[in-house]
Amino acid sequence: MQSPTVLTTLLILLVGLALARLSAGKLARWAVPAIVVELLIGFGLGNSVLPFTAIKPLSGLTELGVLALFFQVGLEVRGDLLLCRRGTILRLVALSCLAPLLGYWPLTLGFSMAPATALLCLACVAATGTGVTLQLLAQRGAMHTPSGRLLVGVSVLDDLPAIGLLSLSVALGGSNWSRGPGWPGMLLGLGAAAASLVLANLWRHRGGPAPNSPLTVLLLLIGSAWVGEASGLTSLLGALWGGVLFNRLNPECQGLGGLLTVLSGVFLPLYFISVGMRIQLSTLLQSQAWGLALVLLALAVVAKLLCGFGVSANDRRAGIDRWQVIYGLMPRGLPGLVFASTALAAGVINSVQFSALVLMVSGTTVVGLLLLERRLQAQPRTPGADAGAMAGVDAPLEGCADQPAGMEPKAGAAGVAATL
Numbered sequence: 001m002q003s004p005t006v007l008t009t010l011l012i013l014l015v016g017l018a019l020a021r022l023s024a025g026k027l028a029r030w031a032v033p034a035i036v037v038e039l040l041i042g043f044g045l046g047n048s049v050l051p052f053t054a055i056k057p058l059s060g061l062t063e064l065g066v067l068a069l070f071f072q073v074g075l076e077v078r079g080d081l082l083l084c085r086r087g088t089i090l091r092l093v094a095l096s097c098l099a100p101l102l103g104y105w106p107l108t109l110g111f112s113m114a115p116a117t118a119l120l121c122l123a124c125v126a127a128t129g130t131g132v133t134l135q136l137l138a139q140r141g142a143m144h145t146p147s148g149r150l151l152v153g154v155s156v157l158d159d160l161p162a163i164g165l166l167s168l169s170v171a172l173g174g175s176n177w178s179r180g181p182g183w184p185g186m187l188l189g190l191g192a193a194a195a196s197l198v199l200a201n202l203w204r205h206r207g208g209p210a211p212n213s214p215l216t217v218l219l220l221l222i223g224s225a226w227v228g229e230a231s232g233l234t235s236l237l238g239a240l241w242g243g244v245l246f247n248r249l250n251p252e253c254q255g256l257g258g259l260l261t262v263l264s265g266v267f268l269p270l271y272f273i274s275v276g277m278r279i280q281l282s283t284l285l286q287s288q289a290w291g292l293a294l295v296l297l298a299l300a301v302v303a304k305l306l307c308g309f310g311v312s313a314n315d316r317r318a319g320i321d322r323w324q325v326i327y328g329l330m331p332r333g334l335p336g337l338v339f340a341s342t343a344l345a346a347g348v349i350n351s352v353q354f355s356a357l358v359l360m361v362s363g364t365t366v367v368g369l370l371l372l373e374r375r376l377q378a379q380p381r382t383p384g385a386d387a388g389a390m391a392g393v394d395a396p397l398e399g400c401a402d403q404p405a406g407m408e409p410k411a412g413a414a415g416v417a418a419t420l
């Protein structure tokens with residue numbers, strides 16, 4: 001059978017994207033996010049008219065949206081994220097990272113996993129896709145409640161330890177690691193990151209012009225991602241570091257001009273469809289995939305339940321709902337899918353394990369949103385309270401008593417998290 005042309009492939013993908021968007025609007029009333037619909041559309045395409053091998057040459061383009069998002073996360077890694085309820089945020093981030101590690105021995109012993117594979121599964125469990133949570137909170141007028149503001153503060157920092165676990169698993173078990181950069185390459189990559197930070201600070205101290213053109217942003221984004229991939233630390237970590245550097249060089253983040261929003265808005269839905277296309281129907285017919293998915297799902301739920309201990313009595317007296325926080329942290333969303341796809345491409349996991357991880361990510365996303373929706377039903381909705389937050393321009397720390405006057409976030413963490 002002749003492989004489809006590039007234009008035919010693009011047309012099929014865009015038709016699938018249009019169907020996903022139309023279906024997502026109707027399923028939103030049942031708290032089914034667009035990401036799950038796009039996965040299902042991709043699964044249908046990949047196992048019928050358009051196998052993943054047909055779009056593999058275009059996979060680099062679909063990943064641009066993911067790299068742009070992690071670049072945005074790097075922009076938001078700054079000190080003022082911890083000005084509001086610093087202790088609570090740090091406790092939640094620590095619990096979210098450490099609780100999944102309880103599943104290391106069950107995975108290595110019960111499923112005979114290699115250490116790198118087990119660490120990757122735990123990275124997906126530790127990930128938090130609070131973007132879909134924040135979208136639901138905004139729709140229900142609950143973004144600016146104490147619980148909503150806390151979730152925004154946690155959203156950016158929560159995935160940083162999980163990215164570290166991902167990088168470690170790829171370093172230990174990647175198929176290209178032994179014949180690729182290895183530990184010397186990783187050390188060179190870390191050295192390049194440290195040197196780039198020193199140079200950026202020196203450039204800013206000497207009054208060098210701040211980068212403000214879209215071409216400069218693209219060069220920094222793709223160049224940093226390439227260094228991360230070449231050194232074995234993953235392109236995601238490289239893109240995130242590129243955002244940190246841009247933040248140093250241009251603290252006001254001027255010159256972005258919506259470039260990152262366009263990249264993520266155009267390419268992210270196509271990325272989700274491509275992830276669905278990677279799921280082979282034959283893997284879903286194997287009991288091992290469903291058994292692993294159930295274990296990972298149970299571990300994912302328990303890990304976020306343990307995060308409830310991070311909400312203290314003082315937090316509850318301040319109006320923070322412990323169960324809203326737990327349910328809001330439960331969806332794995334985009335980070336979980338990105339980690340699984342990155343590991344599959346690196347050879348850390350096989351196709352059966354990949355399918356199990358996608359099932360876990362989809363299950364936690366839907367279940368978490370359904371539970372959060374039910375929790376919010378008894379609370380009154382504030383019409384229009386979150387129009388700005390959905391636009392990604394509101395300050396996520398608004399209303400914090402310990403926030404200094406005039407302190408405004410530069411790129412809008414709520415906007416980043418609403419996509420993640």
